[in-house]
Amino acid sequence: MKLAYWMYAGPAHIGTLRVASSFKNVHAIMHAPLGDDYFNVMRSMLERERDFTPVTASIVDRHVLARGSQEKVVENMTRKDQQEKPDLIVLTPTCTSSILQEDLQNFVERATVHTNSDILLADVNHYRVNEFQAADRTLEQIIAFYLDKENISYQKTEQPSVNILGIFTLGFHHQHDCRELHRLLKDLGIQINQIIPEGCLVTNLKKIPQAWFNIVPYREIGLMAAQYLEKKFQMPYVATTPMGLVETADWIRQICLLVRTQSVFVKDGHPKKMDFEKYIDQQTRFVSQAAWFSRSIDAQNLTGKKTLVFGDATHAAAMTKILVREMGINVCCAGTYCQHDADWFREQVQGFCDQVLITEDHTQVGNMISQIEPAAIFGTQMERHVGKRLDIPCGVISAPIHIQNFPLSYRPFLGYEGTNQIADLVYNSFTLGMEDHLLEIFGGHDVKTVITKNLSTDHHFTWQPSAINELQKIPGFVRNRIKRNTEKFARSKNIQEITVDIMYEAKEAFSG
């Protein structure tokens, strides 16, 4: 048993649901008690999703405990098959079904007899894996399910093409990143074969092997699928994250290499010639503003500033490298909560930071922050709140995230536009350069004069102690307004002494 207040990675079923609901026309049925379908709320609220989230629960209740849930689950699957006619139904176990140990695979087989949809039981164990690992596994499982099915005959596309693996619902800036990758690949003359799973039909998965190779932008989810495809179809993959100028360049070079080695697929032996190096140079120096920004005098003030970076392995590693290598900022501590990928993370940030922190315990991160006292933090929403408490600015670079991290405007973290966004984020997170100097030279801003917004003329009224007491119970941010309204009301009624009753009467008279 563990005392816990907060977690960075969600439970396994969330990962499975993120994969299932990202595909088009796939329905997930959770085997779960009432109230476990909170995923639907998150998707509907955070992503501001217009469509009904294709997730239903087959409710586990007392009856199920007594009699088993076979009938119910099978019925729910066949019903959903008729109602929504999905291509695939993913039966999703939860922590509850993990301990019930019912033979869900058997239910799947029973239901399959009556349905047109394919049905698959997500192979995830709640107590062994977290959200990311489960998503990674489920994605591989679904892809393998469709590719193992029959003898896939395929032909590579004429022009170089890729699959992007791992664009998801509720992913940190995934939609924007996907658009940016799309743009980059188009510039490079590479077609996108399939984007998986976001918006993808499972019936199109059999086209996966037509691509020349795969791209896995985020390490957490997609790697297992890429490895499967490499083994099964000898498809190579690029697992570098094109985040930051150096890594983006590296990513392009890897792609370039793959295009060259794979060009046997092209009938005349040579794909369209493209000067990748020239492209990288152009983009770096002139299209992206980030390279110039870091040389501009404004950014000089960032030199050697202390920061702490924490997040998922992909974003925390990339961010650490950007801050140190591309901006000259001092990363005192880089950390991740992806404990299962700790070795990779250590290797990535080695030489870039003073110390590495691998933990799932947010209090440990909080303690580290208060110990280091960095000038800025780059982390998750939790670090943002720690920063608030300690009065340290924080840029959010990784999930877990809030609704404000699902911006409507175009905010990629990847590619060349991503470097601009990151530069802005970094710059705005620190106290602005010149402002910093002025504060030091002139010893701070003006002393704050107290400006009260209290317009009521107190001396006209006597507030009874009980009424004052009542007033104190009202949350601070509306207290003054309530006070003013009450006095306005009292004035209109020619009342001198304000009692609790008068307060309530005033509330009834006004809209509050």
Place this chain on the structure above:
Amino acid sequence: MSHLKFECETGNYHTFCPISCVAWLYQKISDSFFLVIGTKTCGYFLQNALGVMIFAEPRYAMAELEEGDISAQLHDFDELKRLCYQIQQDRNPSVLVWIGTCTTEIIKMDLEGMAPKIEELTGLPILVARANGLDYAFTQGEDTVLAAMAHRCPEYLPTKNAQAPLVLFGSLPNTVSQQLTRELENQGISVSGWLPETRYEELPALGSGVYVCGVHPFLSRTATTLMRRRKCQLIGAPFPIGPDGTKAWIEKICQVFDIQPKNLQQREMKIWENLKDYLSLVKSRSVFFMGDNLLEISLARFLIRCGMIVYEIGIPYMDKRFQASELHLLEKTCKEMNVSLPQIVEKPDNYNQIQRIRALQPDLVITGLAHSNPLEARGITTKWSVEFTFAQIHGFTNARDILELVTRPLRRNHHLKNLGWSQLVSSHH
């Protein structure tokens, strides 16, 4: 006269897990600490549903069960004891509430058996409430906690020639419970205590001769416990939601204490008078309650009195005995307003409901967050139901707040109505 019809569907509906009650109960009972004994799933729900609150050093935590706990490799008694000592040391609460979850039910963890032992060791009162999703929905979580708390109230010792004590049950923000207390005081009835009070140590005395009355429609277990185990007398009344409900609630309590209510009629009329502007907005508009928090009957009754037409009242669970007076008032209201009786659908099926909503095209759907945005995108106006749980909706004073909530989407959409983009989904779903 026709009677209310009750239906029961599949129970495939969306609601919050009952452990969410810790969110408002830890705030209400200021010296408490809530320990939710469950899995990552429970923690994830609380963390996301409570949003910002989680960062404010809340007085609740998860005792997260790991594989070793599930397979009984670890001794659950020792584990819980360790965590409880830790909480006592770090936070020093006056009471610890253990919230049992689905997992503790399934692995049959004997929380009720362990609590007294650990209580003895730590000297810290430990209550056990099984607020799990196997048995309960959303607000019923509070019911399980208050039912457990009822056992801890001191014993009432009758005193001569005083009014029989009246204890009200149901957690309300302090301002609202104060308002209701004063409404009764104005009728010459003193409230001797609330279950729960602001502090655990102030729980009211209960026993034979004590009258109790509920303020929420979802407290049927608490009511039963108060009657059967604490020998209190239950006053079955409609709930003080809306001016009509509040008046009926006060009237019923007055009747029990043999008091002729004063100025009650005028008080109600004055409140209605103040609501005029909002009433014109809702008049003849239709409402559909998908059902997720058990406030539905009372809210529907109030909205019908406001002149609305209610098509369907979805509700997770319907205790016809505890809600008898409320149901009766609903029938009476329909008759007086000359509208047909709404369907009451227990354990609704959200899929079927959405088909019905499509057919009926109500002016307003009161629903959970899972369906709000998709319905709005299809041109159907919605109000997020959870807000009714957290807003102040009880008593005369707060009637306006209910209509503020109900009319907000109507007012917003009224502002946008001429822009021509109310349907925002591309294909026919």
